Structures are given as structure tokens and as C-alpha cells.
Amino acid sequence: MKPFDEMLISGDEVREPYARFHEWFREQDAEALGEKASEAEAFFRRTGITFNVYGQEEAAERLIPFDLVPRIMAKSEWDNLADGIEQRVTALNAFLDDLYHDQEIIKAGIVPERLIAGNEAFLEEMRGFRPPGGVYTHIIGTDIVRCGENEFYVLEDNARTPSGVSYMIENRETMMQMFPELFAQNRVRPVETYPHHLRRSLAAVAPPACEGTPTIAVLTPGIYNSAFFEHAFLADQMGVELIEGSDVAEIDGRIQMRTTEGYKPIDVIYRRVDDAFLDPKVFNPTSMLGIPGIMDVYRNGGITIANAPGTGISDDKAIYSYMPEIVEFYTGAKAKLQNVPTWRCAEEDSLKYVLEHLDELVVKEVHGSGGYGMLVGPTSTKEEQEIFADKLKKKPTNYIAQPTLALSTVPILVDGGLAPRHVDLRPFVLVSDKVRIIPGGLTRVALKEGSLVVNSSQGGGTKDTWVLRD
Template sequence: MIAPDGSIRPAYAAYHAWFSEQDKKRLAKKSTDAEAFFRRVGITFNVYGESEAQERLIPFDLIPRILSAREWARLAKGIEQRVGAINAFLHDIYNRQEILRAGRVPERLISENDAFLPQMLGFTPPGRVYTHIVGTDIVRTGENDFYVLEDNARTPSGVSYMLEDRETMLQMFPELFSRVRVQQVSDYPKSLRRSLAACAPESCSGKPTIAVLTPGIHNSAYFEHSFLADQMGAELVEGHDLKVVDGHIAMRTTQGFKVIDVLYRRVDDSFLDPLTFNPESMLGVPGIMDVYRAGNITIANAPGTGIADDKA
């Protein structure tokens, strides 16, 4: 919000004027109310790696990260180019491997990497899209300098928390948004659904049936899985809800089995298909890789995309 010389950054001018007028006790009370709402609704995530998993609230920051329209347009152009390059890299790695023959990338960095899936060799996903959703971590280091810290091309998570933060901010401080014009983000679930539907397999006739595959309620990002499925009007399923029926992946319903055309999976590669990857997995769908390679379902993101975001 504040530049090195002490001045207010132009993008923050209207927000800073509003913030300066606010009673600090009121702001603290609103922040506490927001955290109570998050806890009541279940907007939390789990932190692993300690003695045991700990459930934590999503932080509610009263000072947002603001980008001007010009800055956003510049970033968006660069990110779109980057995601396109990631997708092209994946297609090459799993097909012609020209980047390896040219010596641009050492072959051992691919062949010896667990994120590389030989099962994807020679296969092109529906629409030639590998990375339907990418999480790009960006840091600002100067007035006009932005750097990418990392790409998350496997099962990126976190967008639902941003959407809930914005909605909570709107409810807590409606007067702020009458003074500070910002681009809406509430249409993200609809945009996500359109993107997924656009990559439905050729075998799909009519409106694609989309499902979100979750590991279950104990997963750290289960809130997001449920939230996005609900907002997209998609099915929320676990592995045991699905099975192979006549060469397609189908979901059990009260009226029988219903074919799934697009599966937005939030299950890691190794657990996706016990017949192809980890045989002890109880989270995936036995035989789904055969259906995928036959072109009868779209999996977003495609298995094996981790080779594009690996830090090696």
C-alpha cells in the first residue's frame, strides 16, 4: 500500500482514504466476526507434517492486495503465455520429446523423476489440454517487477478461500465497495465450469456431466472441493461412488448409473487408479486410466502434469 518513499501507491488511494477514516476498534470487531463466521461455516484447512494434523482458520486480512487494471492486464498476458508453455512442454514430454533431443532439458531430470508417468506416453488428452487449472505463485519485488515463485500444475488449491474472503469483505464493509471499484470474482465457478465443459471428450453428446473427485471429508481442502462442486452445479463424488460401465466412468445414483464426462480430480496421481498406480489406494477409481486413454473421459488436471512444476 505504501511505496518506499512513503507515498500511497495510486491503486490504494481510495482504499487508504477509507481505511484512514475507520474506527480501529470497529475494524478489530469486524475481523473477529469474520473469523467466527469462517469457523462456523467450516472455512478451514489442515496443516500436516507436525505431530498431528491441526485445523486452522483461513486468515482474513483487512488490507487486500490491490493491482491496477493495467498491472493485472500485464500479469494476465504473461501468465496465459506461461500456462500455454507449460501445456506445450507436457505435450512434447509425453509425445515427441523434442526438448530432450535438443538437449534443452537433461533426460535424467525427466526419466528419474517420480512425477513423470510413463503411462501417459503417446497419449493426447481431450482438447490437447493437460493443465486445465494452474496455480501460479507470484511475488512483487518492486514497483513494476513481478516474479513467479512456482507453478502448481497438479491439483492446485486455494481459490475458494479467496472467493469467501471477498464475499465476507462485501458483507462486512459494503460501503467500501461503493468507493473502491474492483473487478468482481464471483463468476469464477461459472468460468471454471465453462472451461471444463469445453474440454469434454468427443464421446460426450449434449451437455457434459461434470464431477469433482474428492478424497473425502478428512482431506485438508475438503471445504474447497464441496464449495466448487456446489457453485459449479457439479457432482461431488468419492472414488467408491464411481465405476467403469461399458467403457465409461459412471456414478451411482438412485436411478442407476450416470456417465461422467469430465472429472475435476482433487486426488493425487498415485491414488487415482489402483490398477495403474498405487494398488493399495482406496481413493481412486479402478480402471479409470483405461477409460481415459480410450478417450471417454476428461481428467482435469491430466495425470503426470507434475513433471512440469517439479523444482528439479
């Protein structure tokens, strides 16, 4: 099955959102565009926009390749997608609130209790506690794939600490600097307002102890974290402090940071530290990254933590397979955005089917991320399939499987002009007093011809995502 081409209908017939770009591109000099690509790479290198690759001695710090050709979406396409995303994140927050309180969805027999009981992502410490404003997932990155004109599917929900928003913003800034004439010809909705909306959204869920304007800080694990650039970038763009666990202490029932004028209480922490390392008094006692005592302060109304501890349960890929039912249970309406069809290997019939069709399916670990711990059946060897079959038989509850989708393609710049490559999309959503969805998001692109793996850690790149105003 030929993948859906987001730019071309057939031959040289161009889809409407790309019409003005296509006219502009035909007038460009190929050599000059190549020089622009080199300029962009030099800019990213100079700015320090890198990510770390763990477990590799060589080139541990890398640039994410950036492609100059924007991905362009019509207003109507985006509006339909945004409606579905808003419905989904609303349901996710309701689901988390229910899980940590009455568990009505389990009592109704919709989500099996076995998926929650004993799941390391479900935190008993959050039972019976409701975060300020009733919000659990303040920042969400929903991974979307497209397979047709109006066929969008959710690949996964990133409700813990989704990354990539800094690349979305820097990609836009780079494009505006290099091709201002393109923005004059196309009415593109802004993404650079994200830090303003993020600060506003975080301030709206300040804890009961807050007096006056909320003090906000970004908690980072430190400079060796793979996403440290983003932590520093967002703190700087919001005009708030970037802190590490060693910069703060629990004093008088508040989390306070050192300043030149003594200690100052923090009201809202945007944390980029995983649950296990957040509070050594409650979770991992050897953690040097978190803040001792923060969970007690949190439960006593002295601070807001975004995202809330325990949100990782909604990232579980086995839970994901129930999202259409979860959306309908909490919103009373059918899901506007569908899941990718999913086989739960914990179920005997599903496991049998998956084992018989390993060469056709994508098999994923329930807690996996970043493109690791997975089998892409059509591109795998017999040996790899045999290894995975053994893993599935030993621990079927640890895996789900999905069909290999014909992901949509968008053009990238190559030596011969333009060539189609597969993409996904991560829109960023802010939840507090209202749901704010940034128009566009981070488009990740598989730069190798025919590849379906878009993750930067696996050789993928990024591109600017345009949502047109009309």
C-alpha cells in the same frame, strides 16, 4: 535492501491504487475495525472454512487467519502480469504435450533427459496419448512474488491440483458483506465468477464419448483431506456432484456414478486425488481413493481428467529452472515473466556455490511443497545449515537453491493501525478452449513481522486481492 512497499511511496505518500482506500481508512474507528476482524473470524468458523495440518495432534484443524486490508493492484499492473501468465501456461501445456510425444525439447539439448528419465512425476502411461482438446493443465495456480514497481517473478508453477481458490472467493464475499461502501468507491473486478468459468472451461474439453451437455463431477479423497472444504465448495458452486472413488465404477467402457435412477456416465472429472492413488489397477494397487479402470477409459476417449495425469513433471523445481528456455522454445518469444534466479545443485559448480553460501540462500526440495523440506538460510541456525549441507552432499539432485528475495509488502491491520508484511500471490488460471485468468487471486501474507514464510501451514494468513478496473 528495503522491500518494495505496494501502498506507500515514502512517508505518507500513497500509491494511486490505494488512494481511495487510504482516505476511507483514516476515517475509521480502530475499535470498530477490530470488531469487524472478529466478525470475519466467526464467519469463517461458522462456515467451516478450515484446513487440516497433518502430523500434529493438537489443533489439527485450523482457520487460516484473514486480514481485512485488501491488496490493491492497478489495471495496468495486472494486465502486464496476466500477459506473462498466459504466455507461461501456454508454454507449459506445449511442454507437456512434447514430453509425452516427440520430446523435441530434449533432442534440442534444452532440457536434460536425466530430469525426465526416472522422474516419478513423469508417467509412462501417458506416452503417446493426447488428452481431449490437447489440454494437460486445465487449472493452474502460478505463485508470483513482487520485488519492485514492475518486478514480478514466478516462484513456482502449481500444475497438478492447485488449492486455495475457495479462500479467494470467500475472502471477497466477506469483504463485500462487511465493507460495501468500499466497493462502491472502488471499481473492483470480480472473482466470484470463478466457479462459472471453471464449469464452462471443463465442459469445453469433454471427451469424444460425450453426448449432449457434459456431466461433470469433482473427485475428492474424502473428508479427511486437508482441502476437503474446497472440494465441496467448488462442487456446490458449480452445481455438480462431489464424488469419492467408492461412488463410481467402470461400466460399459465409461466411468459411471450411482444415482437414484441407476448409474449415469460422467464426462469430465475434476480430480483432487494425486496420480499415485488415481487408478489402483495402474498405479498404487492399495489405493482406496481412486477409480479402478479410469486410465483405460481415459485413454479410450471415455472421460476427461482435469488436470491430466502426469502434469506433475512441470511442477518439478529442477524443471522450473529451465522455464525461461521452455517458454522461448514453444512460443518463439522471450519470457515476459522471469523465474527467481536458481542454482541447480545437481551441477557441480552450483553445488559448490550453494554449500559456501547456505546462510544466504533458500534451499528447496525438488518435489517439496507447503513450505516444508526447505532451509531459509538467513533465519537458520548453524546446526540446521550443517544438516542441510549433509543432505546436499548425499543427494544433490534432490535440491535447488535461490536467493532470499526482498518480497514486496502490503499493509495489515494491527493494534496500532497498519503495518507492512511480506506477501506472495497465487492467480488462478483456467485452460481449455481459451485461457481464462481470474483478475486477482489469493494473496498469502506472512503475519509475523519480518517473516518471509506465507504458507498457511507455517503460520501465514490470507487477504482479498483487488484488481481495479481503471
